[in-house]
Amino acid sequence: MSHPFLDLPPMSAAQFAAIEQRVARLLGTRQDVLIMQGEALLPLEGCIRAAAGPDTTALNVITGPYGQTFGGWLRDCGAEVVDLAVPFDSAVRPEQIAEALAARPEIDFVSLVHAEAATGNTNPVAEIGEAVRAHGALFMVDAVASVAAEPLLPEEWGVDLCVIGGQKAMGGPAGVSAVSVSERAWERIAANERAPRRSYLSLLDWKERWIDAGRAALPHAPAQLEMLALDACLERIETDGLATVTARHARAAAACRAGALAMGGGLEPFVHDSAAAAPVATTLRTTGGIDAAALVARALAPAGGLPLAAGGGALAGEMVRVNHYGPLATPEVVDASLSALGGALIALGGAPEVTAARRAAAAVWG
Numbered sequence: 001m002s003h004p005f006l007d008l009p010p011m012s013a014a015q016f017a018a019i020e021q022r023v024a025r026l027l028g029t030r031q032d033v034l035i036m037q038g039e040a041l042l043p044l045e046g047c048i049r050a051a052a053g054p055d056t057t058a059l060n061v062i063t064g065p066y067g068q069t070f071g072g073w074l075r076d077c078g079a080e081v082v083d084l085a086v087p088f089d090s091a092v093r094p095e096q097i098a099e100a101l102a103a104r105p106e107i108d109f110v111s112l113v114h115a116e117a118a119t120g121n122t123n124p125v126a127e128i129g130e131a132v133r134a135h136g137a138l139f140m141v142d143a144v145a146s147v148a149a150e151p152l153l154p155e156e157w158g159v160d161l162c163v164i165g166g167q168k169a170m171g172g173p174a175g176v177s178a179v180s181v182s183e184r185a186w187e188r189i190a191a192n193e194r195a196p197r198r199s200y201l202s203l204l205d206w207k208e209r210w211i212d213a214g215r216a217a218l219p220h221a222p223a224q225l226e227m228l229a230l231d232a233c234l235e236r237i238e239t240d241g242l243a244t245v246t247a248r249h250a251r252a253a254a255a256c257r258a259g260a261l262a263m264g265g266g267l268e269p270f271v272h273d274s275a276a277a278a279p280v281a282t283t284l285r286t287t288g289g290i291d292a293a294a295l296v297a298r299a300l301a302p303a304g305g306l307p308l309a310a311g312g313g314a315l316a317g318e319m320v321r322v323n324h325y326g327p328l329a330t331p332e333v334v335d336a337s338l339s340a341l342g343g344a345l346i347a348l349g350g351a352p353e354v355t356a357a358r359r360a361a362a363a364v365w366g
Protein backbone atom coordinates (compact mmCIF):
# COMPACT_ATOMS: atom_id res chain seq x y z
CA MET A 1 0.00 0.00 0.00
CA SER A 2 1.41 3.41 -0.85
CA HIS A 3 1.05 6.32 1.53
CA PRO A 4 2.17 9.97 1.15
CA PHE A 5 4.24 9.80 4.39
CA LEU A 6 5.97 6.51 3.62
CA ASP A 7 8.76 5.23 1.37
CA LEU A 8 10.14 8.73 0.81
CA PRO A 9 13.46 9.20 -1.00
CA PRO A 10 16.14 10.45 1.40
CA MET A 11 16.44 14.22 1.78
CA SER A 12 19.62 15.52 0.14
CA ALA A 13 22.07 17.98 1.65
CA ALA A 14 21.16 20.41 -1.14
CA GLN A 15 17.45 20.21 -0.28
CA PHE A 16 18.20 20.76 3.40
CA ALA A 17 20.44 23.75 2.62
CA ALA A 18 17.76 25.23 0.35
CA ILE A 19 15.23 25.10 3.20
CA GLU A 20 17.73 26.90 5.44
CA GLN A 21 18.07 29.57 2.78
CA ARG A 22 14.31 29.93 2.66
CA VAL A 23 14.27 30.53 6.43
CA ALA A 24 17.05 33.11 6.02
CA ARG A 25 14.94 34.91 3.40
CA LEU A 26 11.92 34.83 5.71
CA LEU A 27 14.03 36.50 8.42
CA GLY A 28 15.66 38.93 5.99
CA THR A 29 19.10 37.87 7.21
CA ARG A 30 22.44 36.99 5.63
CA GLN A 31 23.60 35.42 8.89
CA ASP A 32 23.98 31.68 9.29
CA VAL A 33 20.67 29.88 9.70
CA LEU A 34 20.64 26.41 11.20
CA ILE A 35 17.60 24.18 11.18
CA MET A 36 17.67 22.14 14.36
CA GLN A 37 16.16 18.67 14.42
CA GLY A 38 13.76 19.13 17.28
CA GLU A 39 11.05 21.37 18.66
CA ALA A 40 12.00 25.00 19.43
CA LEU A 41 13.03 24.21 23.00
CA LEU A 42 16.09 22.46 21.44
CA PRO A 43 17.68 25.60 19.89
CA LEU A 44 16.50 27.76 22.82
CA GLU A 45 18.33 25.57 25.31
CA GLY A 46 21.18 25.05 22.83
CA CYS A 47 21.70 28.82 22.48
CA ILE A 48 21.78 29.49 26.20
CA ARG A 49 24.12 26.61 26.98
CA ALA A 50 26.34 27.64 24.04
CA ALA A 51 26.62 31.28 25.05
CA ALA A 52 26.54 31.21 28.86
CA GLY A 53 29.01 30.02 31.48
CA PRO A 54 30.30 30.93 34.93
CA ASP A 55 31.84 34.14 33.54
CA THR A 56 28.49 35.30 32.14
CA THR A 57 26.30 37.96 33.69
CA ALA A 58 22.91 37.70 32.00
CA LEU A 59 19.97 40.07 31.93
CA ASN A 60 16.96 37.77 31.61
CA VAL A 61 13.76 39.59 30.71
CA ILE A 62 10.65 37.84 32.00
CA THR A 63 7.36 38.77 30.34
CA GLY A 64 5.83 35.29 30.52
CA PRO A 65 6.56 31.63 31.19
CA TYR A 66 9.35 31.17 28.62
CA GLY A 67 11.47 33.90 30.20
CA GLN A 68 11.22 31.98 33.47
CA THR A 69 12.50 28.85 31.74
CA PHE A 70 15.49 30.72 30.30
CA GLY A 71 16.50 31.93 33.78
CA GLY A 72 16.68 28.32 34.96
CA TRP A 73 18.96 27.29 32.11
CA LEU A 74 21.21 30.32 32.61
CA ARG A 75 21.64 29.49 36.32
CA ASP A 76 22.35 25.86 35.39
CA CYS A 77 25.23 27.15 33.24
CA GLY A 78 26.68 28.94 36.25
CA ALA A 79 25.78 32.40 34.97
CA GLU A 80 24.96 35.25 37.30
CA VAL A 81 21.38 36.16 36.36
CA VAL A 82 19.74 39.54 36.70
CA ASP A 83 15.99 39.00 36.29
CA LEU A 84 13.96 41.87 34.86
CA ALA A 85 10.34 40.81 35.34
CA VAL A 86 7.41 42.88 34.15
CA PRO A 87 3.71 42.16 34.75
CA PHE A 88 2.51 39.59 32.19
CA ASP A 89 -0.24 41.99 31.00
CA SER A 90 2.28 44.51 29.66
CA ALA A 91 5.50 44.73 27.61
CA VAL A 92 8.99 45.62 28.79
CA ARG A 93 9.99 49.20 27.88
CA PRO A 94 13.35 49.81 26.17
CA GLU A 95 14.22 52.35 28.94
CA GLN A 96 13.87 49.58 31.53
CA ILE A 97 16.43 47.53 29.59
CA ALA A 98 18.79 50.49 29.25
CA GLU A 99 18.53 51.20 33.00
CA ALA A 100 19.16 47.56 33.91
CA LEU A 101 22.23 47.49 31.65
CA ALA A 102 23.56 50.78 33.05
CA ALA A 103 23.15 49.50 36.62
CA ARG A 104 25.23 46.37 35.88
CA PRO A 105 27.93 47.19 33.31
CA GLU A 106 29.22 43.60 33.46
CA ILE A 107 26.06 42.24 31.78
CA ASP A 108 27.22 40.51 28.59
CA PHE A 109 24.13 38.48 27.62
CA VAL A 110 20.46 39.47 27.25
CA SER A 111 17.62 37.00 26.72
CA LEU A 112 14.16 38.12 25.67
CA VAL A 113 10.95 36.60 24.34
CA HIS A 114 9.60 38.63 21.41
CA ALA A 115 5.92 37.64 21.66
CA GLU A 116 4.43 35.32 24.27
CA ALA A 117 1.51 33.25 23.01
CA ALA A 118 0.85 32.21 26.62
CA THR A 119 0.31 35.75 27.90
CA GLY A 120 -0.54 37.60 24.66
CA ASN A 121 2.07 40.35 24.92
CA THR A 122 4.79 41.45 22.51
CA ASN A 123 8.00 43.35 23.22
CA PRO A 124 9.64 46.11 21.09
CA VAL A 125 12.69 44.13 19.95
CA ALA A 126 14.04 46.75 17.54
CA GLU A 127 14.29 49.45 20.26
CA ILE A 128 15.55 46.99 22.86
CA GLY A 129 18.16 45.82 20.35
CA GLU A 130 19.52 49.37 20.12
CA ALA A 131 20.04 49.50 23.88
CA VAL A 132 21.64 46.06 23.95
CA ARG A 133 23.95 46.86 21.05
CA ALA A 134 25.01 50.15 22.64
CA HIS A 135 25.96 48.17 25.75
CA GLY A 136 27.74 45.48 23.74
CA ALA A 137 25.96 42.41 25.16
CA LEU A 138 25.00 39.35 23.15
CA PHE A 139 21.27 39.42 22.39
CA MET A 140 19.13 36.28 22.21
CA VAL A 141 15.46 36.41 21.18
CA ASP A 142 12.76 33.73 21.23
CA ALA A 143 10.66 34.59 18.17
CA VAL A 144 8.65 31.36 18.00
CA ALA A 145 5.35 33.16 18.58
CA SER A 146 6.17 36.27 16.56
CA VAL A 147 7.55 34.87 13.30
CA ALA A 148 5.02 35.37 10.50
CA ALA A 149 2.61 37.07 12.93
CA GLU A 150 4.45 40.41 13.06
CA PRO A 151 7.60 42.00 11.59
CA LEU A 152 10.79 40.17 12.56
CA LEU A 153 14.20 41.38 11.31
CA PRO A 154 16.84 39.84 13.59
CA GLU A 155 19.93 41.07 11.73
CA GLU A 156 18.67 44.62 11.31
CA TRP A 157 17.61 44.71 14.96
CA GLY A 158 20.97 43.49 16.28
CA VAL A 159 19.74 40.07 17.44
CA ASP A 160 22.66 37.64 17.71
CA LEU A 161 20.65 34.48 18.29
CA CYS A 162 17.07 34.35 17.00
CA VAL A 163 15.02 31.18 17.44
CA ILE A 164 11.88 30.42 15.44
CA GLY A 165 9.48 27.48 15.13
CA GLY A 166 6.92 26.67 12.46
CA GLN A 167 3.99 25.67 14.65
CA LYS A 168 2.39 29.02 15.41
CA ALA A 169 1.75 31.73 12.79
CA MET A 170 3.58 29.85 10.04
CA GLY A 171 0.99 27.09 10.20
CA GLY A 172 3.76 24.51 9.91
CA PRO A 173 5.31 21.65 11.85
CA ALA A 174 6.45 21.69 15.49
CA GLY A 175 9.14 19.04 15.16
CA VAL A 176 11.94 21.11 13.61
CA SER A 177 12.98 24.69 14.38
CA ALA A 178 15.59 27.21 13.33
CA VAL A 179 18.09 29.68 14.73
CA SER A 180 19.97 32.54 13.07
CA VAL A 181 23.46 33.09 14.46
CA SER A 182 25.56 36.26 14.12
CA GLU A 183 29.32 36.21 13.63
CA ARG A 184 29.69 37.72 17.11
CA ALA A 185 27.64 34.90 18.58
CA TRP A 186 29.80 32.26 16.89
CA GLU A 187 32.90 33.89 18.36
CA ARG A 188 31.41 33.93 21.85
CA ILE A 189 30.27 30.33 21.57
CA ALA A 190 33.63 29.11 20.25
CA ALA A 191 35.38 30.83 23.16
CA ASN A 192 33.05 29.22 25.73
CA GLU A 193 34.68 26.06 27.06
CA ARG A 194 31.34 25.00 28.53
CA ALA A 195 29.45 25.25 25.22
CA PRO A 196 28.04 21.80 24.36
CA ARG A 197 30.22 19.82 21.98
CA ARG A 198 29.60 16.27 20.71
CA SER A 199 26.02 16.75 21.89
CA TYR A 200 22.51 16.93 20.43
CA LEU A 201 22.27 20.42 21.95
CA SER A 202 25.43 21.63 20.21
CA LEU A 203 25.30 24.51 17.75
CA LEU A 204 29.07 24.21 17.32
CA ASP A 205 28.84 20.62 16.05
CA TRP A 206 26.52 21.76 13.28
CA LYS A 207 28.74 24.72 12.47
CA GLU A 208 31.81 22.54 12.12
CA ARG A 209 30.28 19.49 10.49
CA TRP A 210 27.70 21.22 8.30
CA ILE A 211 28.24 24.96 7.72
CA ASP A 212 32.06 25.04 7.71
CA ALA A 213 32.09 21.88 5.58
CA GLY A 214 30.17 23.77 2.90
CA ARG A 215 26.79 22.16 3.67
CA ALA A 216 27.94 19.27 1.49
CA ALA A 217 26.90 16.30 3.63
CA LEU A 218 24.31 16.02 6.39
CA PRO A 219 25.78 14.84 9.70
CA HIS A 220 22.66 12.76 10.46
CA ALA A 221 19.44 11.65 8.79
CA PRO A 222 17.13 14.65 9.03
CA ALA A 223 13.57 14.62 10.39
CA GLN A 224 12.37 14.30 6.84
CA LEU A 225 8.61 14.72 7.12
CA GLU A 226 9.02 17.74 9.36
CA MET A 227 11.56 19.26 6.97
CA LEU A 228 9.18 18.77 4.03
CA ALA A 229 6.36 20.35 6.02
CA LEU A 230 8.58 23.30 6.96
CA ASP A 231 9.51 23.77 3.31
CA ALA A 232 5.83 23.63 2.31
CA CYS A 233 4.79 26.24 4.85
CA LEU A 234 7.68 28.52 3.82
CA GLU A 235 6.61 28.17 0.20
CA ARG A 236 3.02 29.02 1.13
CA ILE A 237 4.13 32.13 3.01
CA GLU A 238 6.23 33.22 0.01
CA THR A 239 3.22 32.70 -2.27
CA ASP A 240 0.78 34.53 -0.02
CA GLY A 241 3.36 37.20 0.82
CA LEU A 242 4.83 37.60 4.31
CA ALA A 243 3.27 41.08 4.65
CA THR A 244 -0.17 39.62 3.87
CA VAL A 245 0.27 36.89 6.48
CA THR A 246 1.40 39.30 9.20
CA ALA A 247 -1.41 41.74 8.29
CA ARG A 248 -3.94 38.92 8.68
CA HIS A 249 -2.63 38.22 12.19
CA ALA A 250 -2.63 41.93 13.12
CA ARG A 251 -6.26 42.20 12.05
CA ALA A 252 -7.32 39.04 13.86
CA ALA A 253 -5.80 40.44 17.06
CA ALA A 254 -7.33 43.90 16.55
CA ALA A 255 -10.73 42.37 15.76
CA CYS A 256 -10.63 40.10 18.78
CA ARG A 257 -9.62 42.98 21.04
CA ALA A 258 -12.31 45.32 19.63
CA GLY A 259 -14.86 42.54 20.06
CA ALA A 260 -13.91 41.94 23.68
CA LEU A 261 -14.04 45.66 24.46
CA ALA A 262 -17.52 45.94 22.93
CA MET A 263 -18.70 42.75 24.63
CA GLY A 264 -17.92 43.58 28.26
CA GLY A 265 -20.18 41.62 30.60
CA GLY A 266 -17.39 39.55 32.17
CA LEU A 267 -14.48 39.81 29.72
CA GLU A 268 -11.91 42.48 28.91
CA PRO A 269 -8.52 42.53 27.13
CA PHE A 270 -5.80 41.08 29.38
CA VAL A 271 -3.01 43.22 27.89
CA HIS A 272 -3.81 46.86 28.78
CA ASP A 273 -2.05 48.69 25.97
CA SER A 274 -3.01 47.61 22.43
CA ALA A 275 0.56 48.31 21.27
CA ALA A 276 1.76 45.60 23.67
CA ALA A 277 -0.83 43.04 22.48
CA ALA A 278 0.67 40.23 20.40
CA PRO A 279 -0.75 39.61 16.91
CA VAL A 280 -0.32 35.84 17.38
CA ALA A 281 -2.97 35.39 20.10
CA THR A 282 -5.35 37.54 22.12
CA THR A 283 -5.63 37.03 25.86
CA LEU A 284 -8.72 38.14 27.77
CA ARG A 285 -9.31 38.60 31.48
CA THR A 286 -12.50 37.43 33.16
CA THR A 287 -14.14 39.90 35.53
CA GLY A 288 -16.90 39.66 38.13
CA GLY A 289 -15.60 36.43 39.61
CA ILE A 290 -16.16 34.36 36.44
CA ASP A 291 -13.81 31.39 36.30
CA ALA A 292 -11.89 31.39 32.99
CA ALA A 293 -11.49 27.60 32.81
CA ALA A 294 -15.23 27.10 33.37
CA LEU A 295 -15.99 29.79 30.77
CA VAL A 296 -13.78 28.14 28.16
CA ALA A 297 -15.27 24.70 28.87
CA ARG A 298 -18.75 26.18 28.33
CA ALA A 299 -17.70 28.00 25.16
CA LEU A 300 -16.19 24.85 23.67
CA ALA A 301 -19.06 22.53 24.58
CA PRO A 302 -21.46 23.35 21.73
CA ALA A 303 -19.04 24.48 19.04
CA GLY A 304 -15.80 22.56 19.50
CA GLY A 305 -12.89 23.15 17.20
CA LEU A 306 -12.39 26.74 18.31
CA PRO A 307 -8.90 27.87 19.36
CA LEU A 308 -9.90 28.77 22.93
CA ALA A 309 -7.94 27.83 26.03
CA ALA A 310 -7.75 28.94 29.62
CA GLY A 311 -4.48 30.46 30.81
CA GLY A 312 -1.77 28.11 32.07
CA GLY A 313 -0.93 27.55 35.73
CA ALA A 314 -1.95 30.36 38.05
CA LEU A 315 -3.69 32.18 35.18
CA ALA A 316 -6.26 29.38 34.62
CA GLY A 317 -8.90 31.11 36.71
CA GLU A 318 -8.68 34.54 35.11
CA MET A 319 -7.31 34.26 31.57
CA VAL A 320 -8.90 33.16 28.31
CA ARG A 321 -6.63 32.73 25.29
CA VAL A 322 -7.89 33.06 21.72
CA ASN A 323 -5.14 31.39 19.67
CA HIS A 324 -6.01 32.93 16.30
CA TYR A 325 -2.78 32.00 14.54
CA GLY A 326 -1.82 30.35 11.28
CA PRO A 327 -4.91 29.21 9.37
CA LEU A 328 -7.07 30.45 12.28
CA ALA A 329 -6.27 34.15 11.79
CA THR A 330 -9.56 34.73 9.97
CA PRO A 331 -12.75 36.78 10.43
CA GLU A 332 -14.77 33.54 10.77
CA VAL A 333 -12.67 32.14 13.62
CA VAL A 334 -12.64 35.44 15.51
CA ASP A 335 -16.41 35.83 15.06
CA ALA A 336 -17.13 32.25 16.14
CA SER A 337 -14.83 32.64 19.16
CA LEU A 338 -16.57 35.84 20.28
CA SER A 339 -20.02 34.26 19.78
CA ALA A 340 -19.05 31.17 21.77
CA LEU A 341 -17.54 33.22 24.60
CA GLY A 342 -20.62 35.48 24.63
CA GLY A 343 -22.94 32.49 24.88
CA ALA A 344 -20.86 31.02 27.68
CA LEU A 345 -20.86 34.33 29.58
CA ILE A 346 -24.66 34.44 29.44
CA ALA A 347 -24.84 30.85 30.69
CA LEU A 348 -22.59 31.78 33.63
CA GLY A 349 -24.68 34.82 34.57
CA GLY A 350 -22.80 37.57 32.75
CA ALA A 351 -24.44 40.25 30.59
CA PRO A 352 -22.32 40.51 27.41
CA GLU A 353 -23.18 42.61 24.36
CA VAL A 354 -22.64 39.80 21.88
CA THR A 355 -24.08 41.49 18.81
CA ALA A 356 -22.07 44.65 19.46
CA ALA A 357 -18.94 42.53 19.93
CA ARG A 358 -19.41 40.72 16.63
CA ARG A 359 -20.09 44.01 14.83
CA ALA A 360 -17.01 45.66 16.33
CA ALA A 361 -14.83 42.72 15.23
CA ALA A 362 -16.33 42.69 11.73
CA ALA A 363 -15.69 46.43 11.39
CA VAL A 364 -11.96 45.83 11.92
CA TRP A 365 -11.84 43.44 8.96
CA GLY A 366 -13.79 45.99 6.87
Ligand SMILES: *Cc1c(COP(=O)(O)O)cnc(C)c1O
Binds near residue numbers: 113116144145168
Ligand atom coordinates in the same frame (compact mmCIF):
# COMPACT_ATOMS: atom_id res chain seq x y z
C1 LIG B 1 4.96 28.32 21.50
C2 LIG B 1 6.19 28.90 21.99
C3 LIG B 1 7.37 28.13 22.06
C4 LIG B 1 7.40 26.69 21.69
O1 LIG B 1 7.09 25.90 22.75
P1 LIG B 1 5.90 24.87 22.93
O2 LIG B 1 5.70 24.85 24.39
O3 LIG B 1 6.39 23.58 22.39
O4 LIG B 1 4.70 25.34 22.18
C5 LIG B 1 8.52 28.77 22.51
N1 LIG B 1 8.52 30.06 22.86
C6 LIG B 1 7.40 30.81 22.80
C7 LIG B 1 7.46 32.25 23.20
C8 LIG B 1 6.20 30.26 22.38
O5 LIG B 1 5.10 31.01 22.34
